[in-house]
Amino acid sequence: FRLLTGGVHFGEPIANALLREVAEETGLQVAVRRFLAVIEYELPALAGKRFATFAFLLDELGGELVVSDPDERIGAFRFLRVEELPAQAEALASVPDTRDDEVQGSWADWGRFRAVVHRVVYEALTQPA
Numbered sequence: 001f002r003l004l005t006g007g008v009h010f011g012e013p014i015a016n017a018l019l020r021e022v023a024e025e026t027g028l029q030v031a032v033r034r035f036l037a038v039i040e041y042e043l044p045a046l047a048g049k050r051f052a053t054f055a056f057l058l059d060e061l062g063g064e065l066v067v068s069d070p071d072e073r074i075g076a077f078r079f080l081r082v083e084e085l086p087a088q089a090e091a092l093a094s095v096p097d098t099r100d101d102e103v104q105g106s107w108a109d110w111g112r113f114r115a116v117v118h119r120v121v122y123e124a125l126t127q128p129a
Contacts, residue, residue: 006025024072028061028062031061034057085119
């Protein structure tokens with residue numbers, strides 16, 4: 001399990017991409033409560049190009065929790081308390097090093113990459129305002 005993520009189409013405003021991806025991956029309508037963080041990566045697989053993840057805290061407004069886009073590969077949903085984010089980050093960072101075309105490389109690399117946002121979101125949600 002990991003926090004939901006999605007892509008931004010070329011020229012698409014980040015706010016539009018956020019709402020589109022949430023609808024595709026969860027079927028939910030949401031409102032942005034607050035911006036949490038932007039994380040920039042430089043991944044070897046992208047030949048030195050930078051990649052960014054934007055994290056937001058959302059409020060659920062309605063809808064039904066289902067995957068709306070048939071191309072999404074989401075097997076199940078699981079709710080986490082904020083206090084569980086560090087343990088989930090550690091679980092992702094400990095994924096065994098097996099190679100797979102699905103992630104175009106190593107599952108261990110994928111897990112370490114996905115763990116970062118869990119740590120950053122935890123810090124953003126637990127720091128005093």
